[in-house]
Amino acid sequence: MEYRYLLAGINISLVSIVFIVFGIFSGNSIVLGVSLSTLVLGILLVTIGLTYIPPLRELLKTYSNDLTIFANKLLEDSGLVSSHEIRICYNKDIIQAVFANGAIDCRKVLPGIGVADNVSYISFPIKDLVSVLETEYSIGEGVDLRDYLRDILVNRYIVSRDIIINRENGVFKIKLWSLSRDAIDLLNKPFNPIRIIVPVFVSKFFEKNITVMDEEIVGNNYIIKIKVM
Amino acid sequence: MEIMDREIIVYAILSTIVIISFILIGETRPDVYLSISILIYFIYTSISRNIRLRAKLTILDISLLTVFSIIVIYRILTILEWI
Numbered sequence: 001m002e003y004r005y006l007l008a009g010i011n012i013s014l015v016s017i018v019f020i021v022f023g024i025f026s027g028n029s030i031v032l033g034v035s036l037s038t039l040v041l042g043i044l045l046v047t048i049g050l051t052y053i054p055p056l057r058e059l060l061k062t063y064s065n066d067l068t069i070f071a072n073k074l075l076e077d078s079g080l081v082s083s084h085e086i087r088i089c090y091n092k093d094i095i096q097a098v099f100a101n102g103a104i105d106c107r108k109v110l111p112g113i114g115v116a117d118n119v120s121y122i123s124f125p126i127k128d129l130v131s132v133l134e135t136e137y138s139i140g141e142g143v144d145l146r147d148y149l150r151d152i153l154v155n156r157y158i159v160s161r162d163i164i165i166n167r168e169n170g171v172f173k174i175k176l177w178s179l180s181r182d183a184i185d186l187l188n189k190p191f192n193p194i195r196i197i198v199p200v201f202v203s204k205f206f207e208k209n210i211t212v213m214d215e216e217i218v219g220n221n222y223i224i225k226i227k228v229m
Numbered sequence: 230m231e232i233m234d235r236e237i238i239v240y241a242i243l244s245t246i247v248i249i250s251f252i253l254i255g256e257t258r259p260d261v262y263l264s265i266s267i268l269i270y271f272i273y274t275s276i277s278r279n280i281r282l283r284a285k286l287t288i289l290d291i292s293l294l295t296v297f298s299i300i301v302i303y304r305i306l307t308i309l310e311w312i
Contacts, residue, residue, distance in 0.1 A: 005233075005237075023259070029257045029258065029259050030252060030256075030257055032259040033248075033251070033256070033257070033258065033259035033260075033261065033262030033263065034248055034252070034262060036259055036262055036263040036266070037244060037247075037248050037262045037263060037265075037266040038244075040244075040263070040266040040267060040270060040293070041240070041241060041244055041266075043289065044237075044240075044270065044286075044289065045237065047284060047285075047286060047288070047289045048233070048237070048280065048283075048284040051284045051285040051286075052233070052283055052284050053283055053284070054283075055282075055283060
């Protein structure tokens with residue numbers, strides 16, 4: 001959405017409508033005709049404002065899809081697709097999203113493909129996203145996890161309409177309620193941004209390692225159970 | 230200046246030139262202004278594809294085409310003295 005086109009379009013449309021009404025009541029057909037023409041321009045601007053796709057974003061989306069295919073192929077080839085555990089290894093400088101086929105010690109994990117204590121893993125470093133979180137979403141006093149996740153996932157990136165968090169026996173059950181269409185499209189591969197970003201944000205919030213205990217998709221909702229280590 | 234800004238400005242200038250021309254020749258039928266604006270929209274967005282590449286105009290296309298068709302049908306029926 002491009003707000004300046006939307007705003008310009010709404011302004012032009014409103015002025016046109018006023019003059020259309022004036023033209024009808026005063027019987028001035030030239031004013032009516034000119035206003036109708038201007039209304040076409042206004043509606044065009046509103047449409048552009050509502051549906052505008054910045055060109056680079058479209059390219060990045062396509063590139064991201066290709067990278068996701070590559071990452072999923074890696075998971076497939078390393079035998080991690082069918083059974084894996086997701087662990088987020090927190091470090092101040094870099095957070096790693098680790099896919100492993102068993103419990104793994106975060107101190108022995110390095111970015112990339114590796115084996116630690118006979119457990120094979122693939123670790124995806126998450127650096128830029130963490131920098132964005134640090135600069136734009138500082139965790140101040142009184143900010144709870146729900147507010148933090150809501151700010152980022154609902155208000156900023158519109159991943160879902162709301163977030164519900166329950167805590168039971170040290171396990172956080174996070175429900176992304178009513179996922180957006182783009183988010184639902186992303187969830188159809190084993191390795192996808194949604195599965196990574198939620199535990200990464202939680203890890204950043206608590207500044208601790210995270211284990212993903214369970215995940216499920218129920219209708220348009222994504223439920224993830226996370227344990228903070 | 231962004232490409233999209235330039236496209237919109239050119240479209241607005243074209244539209245303005247045509248409207249002023251119609252005013253100068255004394256055209257008083259409002260549907261003529263509207264139908265020519267719609268034609269300019271279709272012609273311009275077909276020639277210069279940057280607007281169509283970056284915005285989804287399908288619904289707008291269908292709406293304007295419908296309005297244009299109604300205007301044309303109305304005029305035909307008026308000429309044939311059916312209304």
